[in-house]
Amino acid sequence: MRLTQGTFSFLPDLTDRQIRDQIQYCLDQGWALSVEYTDDPHPRNTYWEMYGNPMFDLRDATGVMAEVASCRTTFPGQYIKVNAFDATRGVESLKLSFIVNRPDREPGFGLSRQEAEGRHIRYAVHSYATDRPAGERYG
Amino acid sequence: MMTTAVPSDEAGVESDEANLDLDLGAALSASPIEALLATLDAELIGLVPVKTRIREIAALLLVEKLRGRAGLSSGPPSLHMSFTGNPGTGKTTIALRMAEILHSLGYVRKGHLVAVTRDDLVGQFIGHTAPKTREVLKRAMGGVLFIDEAYFLYRPENERDYGQEAIEILLQVMENQRDDLVVILAGYRDRMDRFFQSNPGMNSRIAHHVDFPDYTPDELGAIAGLMLEQLQYRLSPDAGRALTEYIERRRTQPHFSNARSIRNALDRARLRQANRLFSDRGATALTRDELMTLEAADIRASRVFEIPEDEGG
Numbered sequence: 001m002r003l004t005q006g007t008f009s010f011l012p013d014l015t016d017r018q019i020r021d022q023i024q025y026c027l028d029q030g031w032a033l034s035v036e037y038t039d040d041p042h043p044r045n046t047y048w049e050m051y052g053n054p055m056f057d058l059r060d061a062t063g064v065m066a067e068v069a070s071c072r073t074t075f076p077g078q079y080i081k082v083n084a085f086d087a088t089r090g091v092e093s094l095k096l097s098f099i100v101n102r103p104d105r106e107p108g109f110g111l112s113r114q115e116a117e118g119r120h121i122r123y124a125v126h127s128y129a130t131d132r133p134a135g136e137r138y139g
Numbered sequence: 140m141m142t143t144a145v146p147s148d149e150a151g152v153e154s155d156e157a158n159l160d161l162d163l164g165a166a167l168s169a170s171p172i173e174a175l176l177a178t179l180d181a182e183l184i185g186l187v188p189v190k191t192r193i194r195e196i197a198a199l200l201l202v203e204k205l206r207g208r209a210g211l212s213s214g215p216p217s218l219h220m221s222f223t224g225n226p227g228t229g230k231t232t233i234a235l236r237m238a239e240i241l242h243s244l245g246y247v248r249k250g251h252l253v254a255v256t257r258d259d260l261v262g263q264f265i266g267h268t269a270p271k272t273r274e275v276l277k278r279a280m281g282g283v284l285f286i287d288e289a290y291f292l293y294r295p296e297n298e299r300d301y302g303q304e305a306i307e308i309l310l311q312v313m314e315n316q317r318d319d320l321v322v323i324l325a326g327y328r329d330r331m332d333r334f335f336q337s338n339p340g341m342n343s344r345i346a347h348h349v350d351f352p353d354y355t356p357d358e359l360g361a362i363a364g365l366m367l368e369q370l371q372y373r374l375s376p377d378a379g380r381a382l383t384e385y386i387e388r389r390r391t392q393p394h395f396s397n398a399r400s401i402r403n404a405l406d407r408a409r410l411r412q413a414n415r416l417f418s419d420r421g422a423t424a425l426t427r428d429e430l431m432t433l434e435a436a437d438i439r440a441s442r443v444f445e446i447p448e449d450e451g452g
Contacts, residue, residue, distance in 0.1 A: 053274075059249040060281025062319045067277070 001108025003041050006081055007098040019068070019082070019100050023061040026084035031095055032056045033064050035071050037080045039137045041106075042127050051075075054085065068100055077103045077138035103129075103138035163205065171243045172197045179236060184365065185358040189233055192349050193240065200244045215318045217346040218246065221289075221335075223328040224351025227397030230325045231287065233351075237323065238283040247321055249281035257291040260305040268301040272308045280319050289324035290334035306338060313344050354397050359386045363401050367433075372409065377435035388443050404441065411437040 004010055014022070026033055034054035038045065051071040055064060064082070071080050080101035083094050107128035114122040129137040176194060183190070199216060207213040218241065222230040235252050242250020259275055262268035276284065286292070294300040313322050324331070324341075328350065335342040354362065363382055367373060374382060385404060389395055412433050416425060 052270075055274075055277060057278050058280070059251050059278070060319070062280040062316070063277030 001106055003079065003099070003102060003106055005041075005043060005099065007096055009099055013102070014098070014100065016065070020061045020065055022096070022098065023064045023082065023084075026096060027058055027061060027064075029084075029086070029095070030088075031084040031086050033058065034083045034085065035064070035067050035080065036083060037071055037075045037078050037101075039075075039078045039103075039134060040127065040130055041079055042109075042125065042130070048079075048081065051080070072101050076101075079103070105138065163201075170201060172201065172240070175236075175240055175243060179240075182365070183229060183232065183236075184361045185354050186229060186233070186351065189229075189349055189351060192347060193233075193237070196347070197240060197244060200241075200246055204245075215246070217317055217344070219313055219317075219322045219345045220324070220347040220349055221331060221345050222323060222325040222349050222351060223331045225327065225353055225397060227399030227401075228351035228353065229398060230351055231285070234283065234285045234323050234325065237321075241283065241321060246318075247282055251282040252285055253279040253282060254285040254287060256287050257302065260286070260292065260309075261301050263301075265301075268304045269308060272305045276308070276312055276320065280316075283321045283323060285323045285325065288326050290326050290330040293334055293337055295337060306341065310340050310344060356383070356386050356390065359390075359397070359401055362398050363405060366402060366405055370405075370409075371431060372405075372433055373431055374433050375435060378433050378438055381435040381438040385438055385441060385443055392443065404438070407441065408433050408437045411440050 008014060008022075023033060032054050035051040036048035037051055038048040051074075052067055055067065058064065068080065068082065078101070079099060081097055081099045084096040086093065086095040110126045110128060112124045112126050114124070116122050176190075176197065179190060179193065196218065203213045203216060220237070222234065224230055231254070234254075238247070238250050238252040241247045253275065255275055260268070260272045262271045292302040292306055294302055309322065312320060322345075324345070326334070335345075360383060363386075386401070389400055389404070415434070415437065416429065
């Protein structure tokens with residue numbers, strides 16, 4: 001099951017050229033970019049691991065692309081996303097976040113139900129990938 | 140269009156196009172380079188060898204573009220440079236202009252200048268240098284990286300110095316990412332020569348060694364005139380003579396740093412002028428003329444005139 005989180009996630013995977021253009025757009029807006037990765041794709045997992053520091057004061061996408069490339073070689077089978085942070089006073093939050101790398105095989109999510117008091121049902125989403133320990137989840 | 144195509148027509152169109160595309164004059168007037176070089180000539184005094192080299196580089200880039208259009212092989216030329224010269228000869232100013240020129244020629248994508256020194260590249264403990272250098276390189280991508288006093292990167296007296304690591308990373312990027320980044324090293328000539336001797340790899344990757352000559356007294360006078368014009372001051376005729384004399388004296392004294400010394404001298408003359416206007420103030424308001432004019436006394440009050448063997452100021 002294809003993970004759909006962040007911008008562009010319902011589109012086919014972006015090519016490197018497209019990723020580069022998106023990053024350049026972010027830099028032209030004056031946003032700071034950062035690269036993050038994870039192997040726990042649960043939708044409520046908002047804290048992905050940072051790959052290096054966020055990059056401020058860049059002008060050209062080459063630097064970010066180099067960071068993306070080195071993250072891909074380090075964690076080829078994990079999800080990698082690029083975040084663009086707008087530090088403008090009053091905004092101070094992410095403006096854009098999109099996935100640039102995903103594992104070859106995405107096992108998807110299972111829905112588990114729990115009987116609660118009074119015939120209530122509690123639902124939980126559970127990623128099959130996280131059945132295995134971290135580092136062995138994909139490929 | 141397609142329906143009327145016959146072989147002879149095709150050939151005619153093609154040769155016309157070739158003529159049009161490869162017209163050097165047209166390409167020159169279409170590119171902003173002439174205007175840029177003209178402002179360079181107008182705003183920067185002297186520096187003839189430097190301007191010649193910039194002109195050559197600009198011409199090369201333009202010819203490369205035309206070669207590419209004609210289907211000839213046109214690899215991006217290596218444009219890493221080293222600027223050597225005495226203090227105050229305009230190395231940083233030229234580096235800034237260089238970024239602009241390369242950008243307008245389409246050689247670098249953004250045309251910004253990132254000026255760094257050893258502190259920005261070399262870390263303080265093991266494992267600190269590489270990320271630091273990489274971060275600077277990332278910031279400079281698409282523009283020009285200007286390393287001032289580059290010889291400090293290499294400290295032969297300390298073999299465990301982390302500077303060598305920064306040099307290695309720089310070399311790698313200079314070699315592999317030539318179209319992403321132009322590196323300009325700057326420093327005093329003798330120390331840069333020693334730096335290149337001990338880092339042959341660096342020397343061979345720098346295509347352009349540009350030497351900045353010292354200014355002649357006349358050029359320094361012209362520079363002073365230009366600075367005053369920008370600040371909207373002017374010299375009285377007496378003050379003009381005093382300044383010429385000042386330059387003559389100052390040049391022979393130690394710690395003379397060309398245009399920078401002139402700027403400092405003018406700054407101090409402005410201080411004295413302000414002080415003079417303040418203490419001479421009478422009942423009448425100052426005129427615009429008085430506010431603009433530097434008198435001979437403002438310049439002659441300098442230490443340079445008092446004690447010739449003193450360092451002066």
